[in-house]
Amino acid sequence: EPEVTQTPSHQVTQMGQEVILRCVPISNHLYFYWYRQILGQKVEFLVSFYNNEISEKSEIFDDQFSVERPDGSNFTLKIRSTKLEDSAMYFCASLPGRREQYFGPGTRLTVT
């Protein structure tokens, strides 16, 4: 069964550095998402992406964040200048339509 994949599984970075989290959604899916989960807290929506553009973003998704689908398969989340509070698990999700969102295994980002 096709799966959403994410790399890396764990990223450690220093405050102020740029990070790029990568996701490969399921190939025939149309909608792509990033969610964030700070340790011990609930999963929070960051951004959705459809037809090569952002369709919705949350208040968390400020100018430090950007998303891209550079080559038609990868879906990336960039954080330009990381802060300590960006430390979290980041989940990518995709869906073919209005069905359950297929989540990737997550990338644990640690900002030191």
Next chain:
Amino acid sequence: AQKVTQAQTEISVVEKEDVTLDCVYETRDTTYYLFWYKQPPSGELVFLIRRNSFDEQNEISGRYSWNFQKSTSSFNFTITASQVVDSAVYFCAQLTGETSGSRLTFGEGTQLTVNP
């Protein structure tokens, strides 16, 4: 605005006990979807079930069952004869609207610990 409430932060049971995880949702939409996800200690989100707002039939899958009641805006999850492997955080979530890119709104999660 959508909101999902899981009032039980932590539940601890002994193996073979039945346990019910509560979920209450809020929405003004007539079309919406409700979900349960399991998050084991390894951290991934495991899809368990999806229900749409037009289907109030309860569902049973092995030891798992779900009770969807629109009258009380609840979508509760019961594990029968719990096992240690059921220990995880369980999230209830809601997806609303027909627009593309609609987001999932998650509850705070319930940490279930099943003791041997």
